[in-house]
Amino acid sequence: MAEAHQAVGFEFTVRPDGVDVKLTKEVLKNIYLSSLTAWKKKAIRLKNGILTEVYPASPSSWLIVVIAMMMSLYTGTDPPLGIIDTIKKNLPYQDFLSAQARAVVSAILFATAVWLFFIHIIRFALKTLLSYHGWIFETHGNMRTTTKVWLRLVRLLSGRRPLLYSFQAALPRLPVPRVKDTIEKYLESVRPLLDDDQYKRMEVLARNFKENEASQLQRYLVLKSWWSTNYVSDWWEEYIYLRSRGPIMVNSNFYIMDLLYVTPTHRQAARAGNIVHAMLQYRRKLERGELAPMRALGTVPMCSTQMERMFNTTRIPGTETDFVLHLTDRKHLVVFHRGRYFQVWLYTGGRHLLPSELENQFQQILNDTSEPQPGELKLAALTAGDRVPWARTRLKYFSKGPNKESLDTIESASFFLTLDEKPQGYDPGKAFSLDTYAKSLLHGKCYDRWFDKSFNLISYPNGKMGVNIEHSWADAPIVGHMWEYVLAIDCFHLGYTEEGHCKGDVNRGLPSPTRLKWEIPEKCQDIIHASYVLARHLADDVDFHGHLFTEFGKGLIKKCKTSPDAFIQMALQLAQFRDQGVFCLTYESSMTRMFRDGRTETVRSCTCEAAAFVLTMEHQDATNAERLALFRKAADKHQNMYRLAMTGSGIDRHLFCLYIVSKYLGVESPFLTKVLSEPWKLSTSQTPQQQINLVDIDKFPKYVGAGGGFGPVADDGYGVSYIIVGENLITFHISSKFSRRNTDSARFGQHIRKAMIDIQTLFKQEKDKSVVENGKDVHLENNKKYM
Incomplete structure (x- = not known):
């Protein structure tokens, strides 16, 4: 469709002596400015590439x-x-x-x-x-x-002033743990979940594995660690994400919300204009490598590899496995509104469109009253259903003609924008506003998000925004880093007029958004409908609950001299036991980005120490001193496990890779088969705040993000994401399935709230007791003076 835009500026006159081609002054100017910008961009990339290589x-x-x-x-x-x-x-x-x-x-x-x-x-x-x-x-x-x-x-x-990729060559490789250590840690992690007979059988399986298959599999894995920059990440992306044949909507994609309490403008097109412009600024910094690398303690660098594929990236379906397509220098955006697809150009004359110009483009789409073409309305449901039908349909119906041209436009777009029709966002006056907001971001109508894109930006009529992210190319902190930057630029740098419009003048000479053309036969429409029905069933089964915990936050937890994450994880264990009456295998995501190409590792939060603490909390005869002592022991254990996972000494990625090697070699391992088939009935993740310097929360307490969430990992379990915002707020995103009678997300939210308060009460009672005892000591000392 790009040719149609460029043709607007040309005039062709046919004469007897040939063809006379006239170029307007505006087109010549744009060609010159575009060429100048392209060469400037190449020069900057070359310079920054050299600086990175020699850093x-x-x-x-x-x-x-x-x-x-x-x-x-x-x-x-x-x-x-x-x-x-x-x-x-x-x-x-x-x-x-x-x-x-x-x-x-x-x-x-x-x-x-x-x-x-x-x-x-x-x-x-x-x-x-x-x-x-x-x-x-x-x-x-x-x-x-x-x-x-x-x-x-x-x-x-x-050195000084490192660029985004400056430290990549200096990052160490992820080490391969010893099999003996991994097995010992694994057996320790499942002890609270198994009775004596079950545990003995697991010990036998583990011992047989260590004595027989383990050494051969470990040798191949060590060899792979020598050859590759990371022995886990490529297999993790391929086998956990890309080879999955089920729907990625709900099961894989996740979301991030807008600011919780603040909406800078209630004009949909204006907010989208500012946000998209801020994203383009971020992309320019990202492509040039000008962003500062993330560093722990402000010193220890984190791997930046995942950030490379943030924009211009799409997951392409295949019959056996998908693959991630990443392009460069794509200058357009695809916008979905009321079942229609539009192409919007993001550059003019070698520069980004201004926020006011983007607002005008999006408002034109909102004002467009045309109807969807046959089959166009629910086309994106193909990306929400099973992968094999989508792959076959793509090859059969979208490999030539206008369908291929339009699909290429979507898959090569910088990202995908949906101008939604129903307002969303947190409203204190509505009981379930956060729940419906989360479900809208996670799956929407099942056909108004292109779930294969690296991320979908979603804009609501009341000015609220959100992001739906495909998971294979990166983890949540990567997109979270971009989203923090975008929200800060939107609110504190770009701003809006008094009427709520984007600031700046509008270039009325810009080409209007262009409708994508489709020719979708009835048989293809039937496949689209089948994918929609499957996706709709999956979406309707998601039970979501957003819980704002405002009783206390990070500030009070730190006064208890314990890790906020460990505090919350122990509360989740207590809530899980109260909700289900049993302990379960628990997944907490930990990053391994201190290593080259690192992604995540698992922290198995349900430990023997955590179980002992929970049982003591439920035992009426236990004293608060006993409960508090066991809590501290469990929290210390959890914090140590989290640190081990971050430093390459976790167990689950090692076991996963051993399993993959066994499949390549055709080696049957009952132990690995058992381990990899165990369901994570409680899957948890913390959304980190990475750029607290962007917004002064003390000065602007209302400008806080709501974090994000994901769907349940197990059919009969819970998914819990949480974000610790400032000193006095923790937001929980809880998911489960309506079809399972043993789970209820709202009920679990209340269990979490009570567990948090019950644990905090232990510290409060200890403090009160200490004050009373100190008071008695002072009273005795005063009496001694007069005795």
Whole structure:
């Protein structure tokens, strides 16, 4: 469809002596500006690419080394010990160079070699330092002297003003744990879930695996870890995500909400205009590598690989496995509204469209009263159903003609925007507003989101926004980083007029949005309808509940001298036991991005220590002192497991990869089969706040995000996502299925609330008791003075 836009500016006149082509001044200007911008972009990428490749050194340091070598030539000293003379004698084309020119060239070559050598030495030293993770196990605020020295060395070797990908070459590889350690940790993790007989059988399976198949599988896995940058991530993407043949809607895709309490404007087109413009600013920084890399403690770098595929990315369906298609420099957006698809150009004259210009484009679509073409209304349901029918339909009906052209436009778009028709968002006056908002973001109508796109931006008539994200290409913190930036730019930098419109003038000469054309036969429409029916059944079964916990937050938990995450995880274990009456296998997601190409690891939160604490909480005869002691023990255990997972000593990714190797080799392992078939009836994840410097929450307490969530992993279990916002708010996103009578998301939310308060009460009672005892001691001391 791009040709149609460009044809607007051309005039063709046929004459007897040939064809006279006239170009308007505006078109010539746009061609010039576009070419200028393209070359500028290439130059910036080249420059930043060079800076990344030589980091932590810089071109100026190369110049210093060259100057030093040149000075040694003219002063008569010989620091290179004759190496420059050797290079000079072996230079090619010596007949074309004078003696002085050969000396200069040789000095430059030697200086460059020395400079590159020192870069590799520094990177090796930095990689060695970053392989040390002892700092993460130290008590907060009580850092050892050796760790302080290590931290200073890391900062010294990290250089100044790193770009997004500067540290990639210095990140260590994810280590392969020992089989013995993994099996021991696994058996420990399932002990609270099994009775004595079941546990003994599992011990036998584990012992047989360790003595027979394990060593062979481990050798292949270690070999893979030598060859690949990360022994887990490629298999994780392929086998967990891309080879799944079921619907990705609800089962895989997740969502992120807008600001909880604030809506900057209630004009749908204006809010979408600002948000899209802010996204384009973020994409420009991302493509140029100008974003600052995420760093723990402000020093230890995190891997940035996942960010590469954020824009211009689509999951393409296949009959056996899908694949992720990532393109570059795509300059359009596809917008869905009332069953119609529109192409909107994001650039003009070599620049991004301004927010006001984007608002005008989106308002034109909102004002368009045309009807959907036959089969167009529910077309996107193909991306919400099973993958095999979608793959076959794509090959049969979308491989040529206008269907292929329109599908290519969608799949090559920067991202997908839906202008929704029904208002959503949190409303304190409506009991289930957060629940319906979550379900709208997670699945919508099952045909108004293109679930294969890297992410869908969703705009509501009341000005609220949200994002639905395909999971295979990245994890939640990656999109969360972008979303934090976009919301901050929207509210505090771009802003709106008093009437709620985007600021700035509108270029009325921009081409209007273009409808995508479809020719969808009835047989294809039948397949679309079948996918819709399947997706609708899946969506209607999702029981969602959003719970705002405002009784206390991170501030009070930290005063209890415990990890906020451990506190919440213990509350979830208590809530789960009260809800179901039994313990279950629990999944908590932990990142492994301190390693090259790292993604996630599992923390098995249901430990023996957690179970002991929960049982004591439910035992009427137990004292608060006993309960509090067991809580602290369980929280410490959980925090240690979380740290082990972050530092490459988790167990589940190791077991997963051993299982994949066994399948490649045709080795049957009853132990691995049993482990990989166990359901996660409680799946949890924390949404981190990564850029707290963007918004001063103390100054703007209402400008807080609501976090995001995902669907239930097990049919008879719960999915729980939570975000700790500021000091006094924790938002829980709880999912389950209506079809299972044993689960109820709203009920589980109340169990979480009560569990949180019950645990906090333990600390309050201990504090009150301490105050009373201290008061008695003071009273006794005062009495002694007069005795």
